[in-house]
Amino acid sequence: MSVELNSKTAEVKRDSCTLMAPDDRSKYGWLPQIPVWWIGAAAVCLGFLLLLVILGLVAQIGLMECENLVYNLTKDRDALRDERDQLKRNSSSLKKELDVLQSQYKAVAASRDKLQEDVRRLNHSKTERICYQGWIKFNNKCYYASDKGAAKTWEESRKDCLQRRADLVIITTKDELVFVSKFYSRTWIGLSDMQQENKWRWVDGSDLEGRGFWQSGEPNNVGNEDCVELSNPNGEWNDMPCENEIPWMCED
Incomplete structure (x- = not known):
């Protein structure tokens, strides 16, 4: 019985060897076959x-x-x-x-x-305007009224004004007329017709314009009246002889 097993074993080994191709052998030994799924x-x-x-x-x-x-x-x-x-x-x-x-x-x-x-x-x-001492200011003008009791002719009155670096007052408005008439009942003003009869002219050389402020019936030139005064009670103008002596008013 052992003989038979040995012979079968030998056949299996021989069959296994014969199944391998000669290419599968190597001088280094035998390589096992690897599965495809691995x-x-x-x-x-x-x-x-x-x-x-x-x-x-x-x-x-x-x-x-x-x-x-x-x-x-x-x-x-x-x-x-x-x-x-x-x-x-x-x-x-x-x-x-x-x-x-x-x-x-x-x-x-x-x-x-x-x-x-x-x-x-x-x-x-x-x-x-700044007025000198003793002068009176009105409507931005300066006025000087002669001393109480003083009286001079028209020419002397004007000379006094000129010495004060002024001249006799020139009245052009009703307000100024009322203002000047408050000082004296009679006052010389700077108006005359000395150069030409009935040609009334102010001391600054300008002619009288318009009617002025004459009293009724004036100027009448009775007795060679060439100078003008301002006289009350109405404070209007009157022509009178220049040699008469009355107060005066200067204007700067």
């Missing part, structure tokens, strides 16, 4: 590993880009924050400068207003 599984595994590696690389690259983006954004944010802080400082400085300029403007405006007021006062003082 090769496929290995390829899938390798592909999966390769995919993981690629995904890892992609994720790493994406992470680096994100880190760079975050870094750049942080840097830009810090720069913007610094710029904002600088703008705040500049704004504060500009506000202080504005406050200073406003204060200076107010001071300049106040100085300007004061100068304008001074100019107004100066201009007013230029047009506003």
